[in-house]
Amino acid sequence: MKKAIAVVGIFFQLVxxxxxxxxxxxxxxxxxxxxxxxxxxxxxxxxxxGFIWFSTDAGVCRFNGRTxxxxxxxxxxxDNTVFDxxxxxxxxxxxxxxxxxxxxxEKGKFIIPKGALLLRNKLKERSTIVTSIQFxxxxxLWIGTSNFPCALKKSDNY
Numbered sequence: 001m002k003k004a005i006a007v008v009g010i011f012f013q014l015v016x017x018x019x020x021x022x023x024x025x026x027x028x029x030x031x032x033x034x035x036x037x038x039x040x041x042x043x044x045x046x047x048x049x050g051f052i053w054f055s056t057d058a059g060v061c062r063f064n065g066r067t068x069x070x071x072x073x074x075x076x077x078x079d080n081t082v083f084d085x086x087x088x089x090x091x092x093x094x095x096x097x098x099x100x101x102x103x104x105x106e107k108g109k110f111i112i113p114k115g116a117l118l119l120r121n122k123l124k125e126r127s128t129i130v131t132s133i134q135f136x137x138x139x140x141l142w143i144g145t146s147n148f149p150c151a152l153k154k155s156d157n158y
Contacts, residue, residue, distance in 0.1 A: 030054075035068030036061055043085045045093075053093055055082035060095060060105075076110040078103050084133050094141070096130040102143065102152070115152045119143065 079097035
Protein backbone atom coordinates (compact mmCIF):
# COMPACT_ATOMS: atom_id res chain seq x y z
CA MET A 1 0.00 0.00 0.00
CA LYS A 2 2.83 2.37 0.86
CA LYS A 3 4.41 1.64 -2.55
CA ALA A 4 1.16 2.51 -4.34
CA ILE A 5 0.88 5.80 -2.45
CA ALA A 6 4.52 6.59 -3.22
CA VAL A 7 4.00 5.86 -6.94
CA VAL A 8 0.88 8.04 -7.06
CA GLY A 9 2.74 10.78 -5.18
CA ILE A 10 5.64 10.67 -7.66
CA PHE A 11 3.19 10.68 -10.58
CA PHE A 12 1.49 13.84 -9.33
CA GLN A 13 4.85 15.50 -8.68
CA LEU A 14 5.93 14.78 -12.28
CA VAL A 15 2.62 16.06 -13.69
CA UNK A 16 2.84 19.20 -11.57
CA UNK A 17 6.48 19.78 -12.58
CA UNK A 18 5.58 19.35 -16.25
CA UNK A 19 2.65 21.76 -15.94
CA UNK A 20 4.93 24.34 -14.36
CA UNK A 21 7.35 24.05 -17.32
CA UNK A 22 4.59 24.70 -19.86
CA UNK A 23 4.05 28.18 -18.46
CA UNK A 24 1.89 30.85 -19.98
CA UNK A 25 0.43 30.56 -23.49
CA UNK A 26 2.44 32.27 -26.21
CA UNK A 27 0.40 35.03 -27.85
CA UNK A 28 1.42 36.79 -31.03
CA UNK A 29 -0.07 40.09 -32.12
CA UNK A 30 -0.47 40.81 -35.81
CA UNK A 31 -1.08 44.38 -36.86
CA UNK A 32 0.07 47.08 -39.22
CA UNK A 33 3.70 46.72 -38.09
CA UNK A 34 3.58 43.00 -38.97
CA UNK A 35 2.08 43.57 -42.42
CA UNK A 36 -1.69 43.94 -42.10
CA UNK A 37 -2.90 46.91 -44.18
CA UNK A 38 -5.28 48.11 -41.47
CA UNK A 39 -6.14 47.58 -37.82
CA UNK A 40 -9.81 47.23 -38.83
CA UNK A 41 -10.32 43.46 -39.23
CA UNK A 42 -13.84 42.15 -39.93
CA UNK A 43 -13.33 38.38 -40.17
CA UNK A 44 -10.60 35.81 -39.56
CA UNK A 45 -10.68 32.20 -40.81
CA UNK A 46 -8.22 29.33 -41.14
CA UNK A 47 -8.41 27.39 -44.40
CA UNK A 48 -7.87 23.66 -44.92
CA UNK A 49 -4.22 24.26 -45.83
CA GLY A 50 -3.59 26.05 -42.53
CA PHE A 51 -3.39 29.63 -43.83
CA ILE A 52 -5.02 32.34 -41.71
CA TRP A 53 -7.11 34.83 -43.75
CA PHE A 54 -8.07 38.34 -42.62
CA SER A 55 -10.73 40.54 -44.20
CA THR A 56 -10.12 44.25 -43.63
CA ASP A 57 -11.19 47.66 -44.85
CA ALA A 58 -7.99 47.80 -46.94
CA GLY A 59 -7.90 44.38 -48.60
CA VAL A 60 -7.78 40.69 -47.74
CA CYS A 61 -4.65 39.07 -46.31
CA ARG A 62 -3.24 35.55 -46.02
CA PHE A 63 -0.85 34.63 -43.21
CA ASN A 64 1.34 31.54 -43.60
CA GLY A 65 2.68 31.58 -40.04
CA ARG A 66 5.63 33.78 -40.94
CA THR A 67 4.63 36.42 -43.46
CA UNK A 68 1.45 38.21 -44.48
CA UNK A 69 0.48 38.52 -48.16
CA UNK A 70 -2.14 41.23 -48.79
CA UNK A 71 -4.41 41.48 -51.82
CA UNK A 72 -6.16 44.65 -53.01
CA UNK A 73 -7.97 45.92 -56.08
CA UNK A 74 -4.53 46.12 -57.75
CA UNK A 75 -4.48 42.29 -57.51
CA UNK A 76 -8.01 41.84 -58.88
CA UNK A 77 -10.01 42.08 -55.66
CA UNK A 78 -13.34 43.75 -56.60
CA ASP A 79 -13.24 46.14 -53.60
CA ASN A 80 -10.69 46.76 -50.87
CA THR A 81 -13.30 46.55 -48.11
CA VAL A 82 -14.07 42.87 -47.51
CA PHE A 83 -16.56 41.99 -44.78
CA ASP A 84 -16.82 38.21 -44.75
CA UNK A 85 -14.67 35.17 -45.59
CA UNK A 86 -15.75 31.59 -46.12
CA UNK A 87 -14.06 28.45 -47.46
CA UNK A 88 -16.05 26.06 -49.63
CA UNK A 89 -15.57 22.29 -49.93
CA UNK A 90 -13.21 22.83 -52.90
CA UNK A 91 -10.85 25.01 -50.87
CA UNK A 92 -11.86 28.30 -52.51
CA UNK A 93 -11.98 31.35 -50.25
CA UNK A 94 -15.23 33.26 -50.80
CA UNK A 95 -15.68 36.86 -49.75
CA UNK A 96 -18.27 39.58 -49.87
CA UNK A 97 -17.14 43.11 -50.55
CA UNK A 98 -18.58 46.46 -49.52
CA UNK A 99 -19.56 47.25 -53.13
CA UNK A 100 -21.90 44.22 -53.14
CA UNK A 101 -19.62 41.91 -55.12
CA UNK A 102 -19.22 38.31 -54.02
CA UNK A 103 -16.09 36.61 -55.31
CA UNK A 104 -13.74 33.77 -54.50
CA UNK A 105 -9.98 33.30 -54.51
CA GLU A 106 -8.67 30.26 -56.35
CA LYS A 107 -5.19 29.47 -57.68
CA GLY A 108 -3.95 33.00 -57.04
CA LYS A 109 -6.85 34.77 -58.79
CA PHE A 110 -10.07 36.45 -57.77
CA ILE A 111 -13.09 35.08 -59.63
CA ILE A 112 -16.50 36.77 -59.78
CA PRO A 113 -19.20 34.21 -60.63
CA LYS A 114 -21.76 35.22 -63.25
CA GLY A 115 -24.63 34.83 -60.78
CA ALA A 116 -22.84 37.12 -58.33
CA LEU A 117 -22.71 39.92 -60.91
CA LEU A 118 -26.46 39.65 -61.47
CA LEU A 119 -27.02 39.69 -57.72
CA ARG A 120 -24.79 42.75 -57.25
CA ASN A 121 -26.81 44.69 -59.84
CA LYS A 122 -30.09 43.70 -58.18
CA LEU A 123 -28.77 44.74 -54.76
CA LYS A 124 -27.67 48.13 -56.10
CA GLU A 125 -31.18 48.73 -57.49
CA ARG A 126 -32.62 48.17 -54.00
CA SER A 127 -29.84 49.95 -52.04
CA THR A 128 -29.11 46.70 -50.21
CA ILE A 129 -25.80 45.46 -48.86
CA VAL A 130 -24.57 41.90 -48.31
CA THR A 131 -24.17 41.19 -44.61
CA SER A 132 -23.21 37.49 -44.54
CA ILE A 133 -22.52 34.42 -46.67
CA GLN A 134 -22.80 30.71 -45.83
CA PHE A 135 -22.89 27.40 -47.73
CA UNK A 136 -25.40 24.65 -47.01
CA UNK A 137 -24.88 20.89 -47.48
CA UNK A 138 -25.84 21.08 -51.17
CA UNK A 139 -23.23 23.84 -51.69
CA UNK A 140 -25.83 26.52 -52.26
CA LEU A 141 -24.37 29.86 -51.22
CA TRP A 142 -26.85 31.64 -48.95
CA ILE A 143 -26.48 35.40 -48.90
CA GLY A 144 -27.79 37.53 -46.09
CA THR A 145 -28.57 41.13 -46.97
CA SER A 146 -29.88 44.17 -45.17
CA ASN A 147 -33.33 43.60 -46.73
CA PHE A 148 -33.80 39.96 -47.76
CA PRO A 149 -31.99 36.60 -47.96
CA CYS A 150 -31.14 35.05 -51.32
CA ALA A 151 -29.22 32.07 -52.67
CA LEU A 152 -26.63 31.43 -55.35
CA LYS A 153 -26.85 27.83 -56.54
CA LYS A 154 -23.99 25.89 -58.04
CA SER A 155 -25.95 25.83 -61.30
CA ASP A 156 -25.67 29.66 -61.34
CA ASN A 157 -22.15 29.29 -62.75
CA TYR A 158 -19.92 29.23 -59.78
